[in-house]
Amino acid sequence: MSVTAAAGFDAAGVAAGLKGSGGLDLALVVNRGPLTSAAAVFTSNRSKANPILWSQQVIADGAVSAIVLNSGGANCFTGPQGFQTTHATAEAVAAALEVSAGDVLVCSTGLIGEQLDRPKVLAGVEAAAVALSAEGGTAAARAIMTTDTVEKTAVHTGAGWTIGGMAKGAGMLAPALATMLVVLTTDAVLDATELDTALREAVRTTFDRLDSDGCTSTNDQVTLLASGASGIRPEPADFQEELSAVCADLARQLMADAEGASHEITIEVRGAASEADAEDVGRSIARSNLFKTAVFGNDPNWGRVLAAIGTTGADFDPYRVDVSMNGVRVCHAGQPDAPRETVDLSPRALLLELELFAGDAAATILTNDLTHDYVHENSAYSS
Amino acid sequence: MSVTAAAGFDAAGVAAGLKGSGGLDLALVVNRGPLTSAAAVFTSNRSKANPILWSQQVIADGAVSAIVLNSGGANCFTGPQGFQTTHATAEAVAAALEVSAGDVLVCSTGLIGEQLDRPKVLAGVEAAAVALSAEGGTAAARAIMTTDTVEKTAVHTGAGWTIGGMAKGAGMLAPALATMLVVLTTDAVLDATELDTALREAVRTTFDRLDSDGCTSTNDQVTLLASGASGIRPEPADFQEELSAVCADLARQLMADAEGASHEITIEVRGAASEADAEDVGRSIARSNLFKTAVFGNDPNWGRVLAAIGTTGADFDPYRVDVSMNGVRVCHAGQPDAPRETVDLSPRALLLELELFAGDAAATILTNDLTHDYVHENSAYSS
Known part of the structure; x- marks a missing residue:
């Protein structure tokens, strides 16, 4: 179920033609509310990909309606054309979902220094928007895979609320093309500041301590979205505990699937x-x-x-x-x-x-x- | 000729039985004077091998009569017994050459955490002392090799004076067992302070910029000995230029022989x-x-x-x-x-x-x- 385990979220994973293999390569996750609280942490690398530069602006007000992620290309060091592709992707999501482009996060993973095929991405967004469903979590988790051999998902529940998540890659300090992208969703009632505090603490002791090869990706992003659909406001300590557990669970899965590892x-x-x-x-x-x-x-x-x-x-x-x-x-x-x-x-x-x-x-x-x-x-x- | 190219130096390389292969594994270089000026730089690693701890004391007064080096064991994290082996090695050199043990540098390279076979080392020192000659530079260069496939030597000459050197390993920040050990000799007339200044400047822009795998050995040591046997005091800038050239030459040889490299x-x-x-x-x-x-x-x-x-x-x-x-x-x-x-x-x-x-x-x-x-x-x- 991954990101659709929590109430208030729909997701989809489609094949936009970005991967040579023809596999799923574009994921869309939508927060149906009533809340649109969000928090995100980004790569510490100064060489940041275009979707990172875009998403850092989007997250500034703590409101996010949707997140779109593609594999098959990092859209990094691709200049103004590349940034415009990211922008156009967010606009396409906004148009399809009737939300503001300024509330749409974008993530990309793949080779640095090559342009994404913008028409394919935009067509993929339209297909994903049509395919959105409360059962779409698994397809979304598959669509963000690169050299991952299995999709990584986790679901933990609190007293009447749920946290779900999906991840790809192998570390905030990541191997190969294995940029780490993580999307976490919850139906708990929490504002953006509360999410930000909890997310930073959870990441600090989980993803930030997964170090496959010492290389820091240009595209790493961990995002937490809250719909509030459960109507329940958890105790901060309870939420922190479960969120950290979900992150630790996903981090272990990333370690287990790191490229070429035998230990x-x-x-x-x-x-x-x-x-x-x-x-x-x-x-x-x-x-x-x-x-x-x-x-x-x-x-x-x-x-x-x-x-x-x-x-x-x-x-x-x-x-x-x-x-x-x-x-x-x-x-x-x-x-x-x-x-x-x-x-x-x-x-x-x-x-x-x-x-x-x-x-x-x-x-x-x-x-x-x-x-x-x-x-x-x-x-x-x-x- | 390596370390015996400069006047005033004898050297030897012998098989002390430390290497399983039975190859040369103990080198001795002696400064016959008239000067015994010396300088050395050591690994920046806080986990320092016993020979490093010993040699740092020896170099403090800037006078060195001889340096003994072994492959086949790093003598690192071997406790008091290991330090006593280093001390006994210096004493054996001192006894054989009739110099002070406090003027004998010791270097080791090989596996960490295993005791050196002290009787074999001491017997090797005796054999090396007997074998010392002005033609011993090549054997000494061979005796310090570990995974090196060729010995590394260099000789540069100034106006009436010479600098020679030998090296093993692949970097101050070195691969595998490839601790970097370097011995440089000159017959120029220079005091310990002048040698120290020149050596630090030469190392800074040569060996310190050779980075094979980012790993810093516990045993790295670069030593410069001056005999003054040429009777000539070079211009500091001339000596610096040639010393840096010798170091750059040896650094390139180390890069060329780095373990497993194809580029x-x-x-x-x-x-x-x-x-x-x-x-x-x-x-x-x-x-x-x-x-x-x-x-x-x-x-x-x-x-x-x-x-x-x-x-x-x-x-x-x-x-x-x-x-x-x-x-x-x-x-x-x-x-x-x-x-x-x-x-x-x-x-x-x-x-x-x-x-x-x-x-x-x-x-x-x-x-x-x-x-x-x-x-x-x-x-x-x-x-």
């Missing part, structure tokens, strides 16, 4: 002086090609973990750190502990635990190994 | 507001797995260049940048320029040029592509 790596950093330190330490490991290739080879090379964290500015003593892999403590107090041969890295899941002995803060970073398939999938994307 | 990528960033900005921008590209896999696939995916540089804090407008690959300008003013199909990436050398239009500063970063062979070589190092 899903959960990096738990504890005993940090601050949460920022813990995140920094975890991310340095997630971005170490040496560590990630070792994991691919089922090699519990903990020296590469310590080499990675030594490049951070976090407050800890590298010679006091404990490192465990799948429950086996391989390094203690700057020296080898259990023999590395006792670590079994053959399962797909790897739990890497670090105890920094510098404080009480913690953070968990999700990543993948670096494999032959990653190199293969990313070495000839535009050809 | 040598030179990233020239121009028009930056500062040299630091230019370096930052170049390094962001050198660390983009997406760009590097694209190059492996001969795919001129300039969108990944712009996505990479958009993550920096450098002062420029992403929508004004020019990007050229092998002389073909593929992006201009935020839009596609020449068709990407016109770029030929089949040669091993790739020249990537960026014009930021933000100032007059420039920097060049050297890197490699990310290949199947890189993943293969680094996925099972310790097994």
